[in-house]
Amino acid sequence: MADASSTAKYEALHNGIEPPSFKLPLIDNPEIVTANTLKLVEQTPDARKRFLFTTLTRYLHDFIKETKPTTEEWHGTLKFLSRAGQLSTPDRQEMELILDIFGAEALIDTINNPPKDSVTERALLGPFFTEHTHDVSNGDSIASEGKGEYMYVDGRVVDTEGKPIANAVVDAWEADDTGHYDLQYDNGVPDCRGRLRTDAEGKFNFRAIVPIAYPLLSDGPLGELLLAMNRHNMRPSHLHIIVDAPGYEKLVTQFYPSEDKWIDSDSVLGVKKSLVVDLEQVNDVESAKALGFQHPERGFKLFKRDIVMRRKVDA
Amino acid sequence: MADASSTAKYEALHNGIEPPSFKLPLIDNPEIVTANTLKLVEQTPDARKRFLFTTLTRYLHDFIKETKPTTEEWHGTLKFLSRAGQLSTPDRQEMELILDIFGAEALIDTINNPPKDSVTERALLGPFFTEHTHDVSNGDSIASEGKGEYMYVDGRVVDTEGKPIANAVVDAWEADDTGHYDLQYDNGVPDCRGRLRTDAEGKFNFRAIVPIAYPLLSDGPLGELLLAMNRHNMRPSHLHIIVDAPGYEKLVTQFYPSEDKWIDSDSVLGVKKSLVVDLEQVNDVESAKALGFQHPERGFKLFKRDIVMRRKVDA
Known part of the structure; x- marks a missing residue:
């Protein structure tokens, strides 16, 4: 019998499953x-x-037969994937992003959620949503002064027949003019983030800033892979919106200003055509003043977009 | 300007690469x-x-189009891979083994190293090699008494023309009758492990024990996957051998007794036909006594196998 000094360090246990009932040929090719x-x-x-x-087995084997990886390439790939796993936390989706730059999530999403009726398409929630936000009223600002170029968001929430949805909760958040979300700062103060409700006509509107494109965190395997591909690591600028109204499917989406230079080459291929919005430059000082911008002489960009919600199907 | 309390927690930096020179269509299918x-x-x-x-992109996209994973399946897979990465250490190849149960390494190896001439085929080094071994002489035992059923290993190291290679270093190691290697115990004593040299006729022989099949450590994603497939987690029993001789390519291999019940269904598909060895049961007490077995009445199994080395090609 083994004594304490010779006890196995860990016990790998047989999982209880016997060999298959069939005989397999021994491998020589x-x-x-x-x-x-x-x-x-x-x-x-x-x-x-x-x-x-x-x-998966068929695709994996066909891939290996077509590419004939060397042992070094294979072990390099395994190490790469292990490092990606080790860096993956609730705050950092390293593994997910590595597959996303190969278009995986975008492809799955467009297959599973084809555009339908007039309903506004979905986009990813992303890692920067939080319930810690400002409650604002229509016309208020979600961004503190000095966070970036003025933008005015003006839209309606409607159903598929165009009827307004009153009292829908609209959550909006965006990166500031340095490309950072409030959560990325240490001060714990919500900024460039707000929650409001649509009025009786389904309207919502608020002051904000033009969101800024930002890079993916690239000090790990993801960054190395993008460099190896000679690809930039930017996500085009976007405004996150969640709309929630009783009786309707909750909508999580992002809108992308068309003027962004990264709009068509998003590193994770996440931009959907229907979510691209043309911003209109407004230089009329009186309008800017009426909307409450502190420096109306600077003008603002108008983001005008209605959101169409799908009625919930009873379970 | 941002003060200390509002400094971004981490800096994701643009990698300096500009958008591609070509324009890509916006995505709607x-x-x-x-x-x-x-x-x-x-x-x-x-x-x-x-x-x-x-x-990889083509295969990944074809796989997704054929299988249409749900978002839940996809995110489950990403979590699974991240956990595998987190469990991967120099002592535990969780990520590697997960791909191995899909035949990846076995396929790459048989493609890259087809059997050639009469040279003994290679096998994986595995995680249990160590330089901390016993130096023994021909005829000695590498296993302490009581570690398992007696086995006598008897072979020659030769070149591709059958000429003996004298003074080749033979390293051998194996799991004991509980399926554990010495390294898995806390006592730091080499056992079921030894190093010896071939004699003038290229011969090597030593007493050992019949190696025992053992399970892969299955308390993580690998174990879950094997269970989901209703597959056992065993590796067939094997004797590890490394042979090193000046002027020849170092050979790292494993030999598999044919009598093992897991021989054809190895969970990582690592058994090569040419490395399977028939053990011969010897019940002759005088032979057992002559070879030095402490309990010759128990008989022993004879493992007889020559090893063919490939001459180094000058660089």
């Missing part, structure tokens, strides 16, 4: 590796998982 | 996602990397 793997993977009891795992 | 991703990835300057990245 690549085709047998593929055939054996498929036979092993096909044991998956759940039909959906079996489909996913066998399909 | 899956085909545009794929086309845009390919155009972005094709910017990779290095030809080999460009080939790998564009091929």
Whole structure:
């Protein structure tokens, strides 16, 4: 019997599953590796998982056969993925972003959520949403003075028949003129962020700033990969909006000013055509003054956009 | 200007790369996602990397189009991969093993290293090699008494023309009858592990024990995946051997007793047909006594196998 000084450091335990009932040929060429793997993977009891795992096996093996990675390339890839996993936290989606620069999430999203009726399309929530916001009224500003170029957001929330939705909650947040969200500062003060409600005609409007494009955090594998591809690490500027109204599906989306130079080459391919908004330059000082801008002589950009909500289907 | 209390917590920096010189269409269907991703990835300057990245993009997108993962499935997969990365350390190859149960390393190895001439095939080094071993002489035992069923290893190291290679260093190590390596115990004493040299006729022989199959550490994503596939988590029993001789390519390999019940369903598909060895049961007490087994009445298993080395090609 083993004494304390010779106890195994960790116990890897047999999972209780016996060898398969069928006999597999011993491996002496690549085709047998593929055939054996498929036979092993096909044991998956759940039909959906079996489909996913066998399909993954076929694609993985075809990829390897086509690209013939060297052992060094393969082990380099495994290390790269392990580092990405190690950097992944609730605040930093390193693994997710690495697949996103290959278009994964964008593709899944456009397949699963094709544009339908006139309903406003969805976009990612992103890591910078928080309930710690300012409650504002229509016409108020969500940005403190000096945070960037003036923008006025003016829209209506309507249903698919164009009828206004009153009292819908609109959450908006955006990066400031240095490309940072309030959450990225230490002071804990909400800024460039606000929550308001639509009026009886479904209207919402608030002062804000023109959001600024910002880079993805690129001091890890993601950054190395983008450099290896000679690709920039920018996300085009955008305004985050969530609209929530009883009886309607909650809408999480982002709107992208068309004037942004990164608009068509978003590093994560997240920009949807229908979410691009043309900003209108307004230089009329009286209008700017009437809307409450502190320096009306600077003019402002008008962001005008209605939002169409989908009625909830009863479960 | 930002003061100390409002300094951004971390600085994500633009990597200095400008938008591509070409204009990309805005996305409103899956085909545009794929086309845009390919155009972005094709910017990779290095030809080999460009080939790998564009091929990966094609396979990834085809896989997504064929399987149509839900958002939940996709995010579940990303979490799974992140956890695998977080568990990956020099002592635990969680990420690597997850791909290995899909046959990845086995496939890459059989493609890159097809059996050639009569040279003994390679196998993985594995995580349990150490220089901290016993130096033994031919005929000695590498296992302390009581570690398992007796085995006698008897072979020759030869070149591709069958000529003996004298004075080659043979390193051998194996799991004991509980399926553990010495390194997995706390006592720091080498056991079931030894190093010896071939004699003038290229012969090496030593007493050992019949190695025992053991499970992969399965308390993480790897274990969950094998369970989901209804697959066991065992590696068939094997004897690790490294042979090193001046003028020859160092050989790192493993030999697999054919009698093991897991031999054809290795969870990482690592068994090569040419490395499978039939053990011969010897019940002759006099032979066992002559070889030095402490309990010759128990008999032993004879592991007989020559090893063929490839001459180094001058650089």
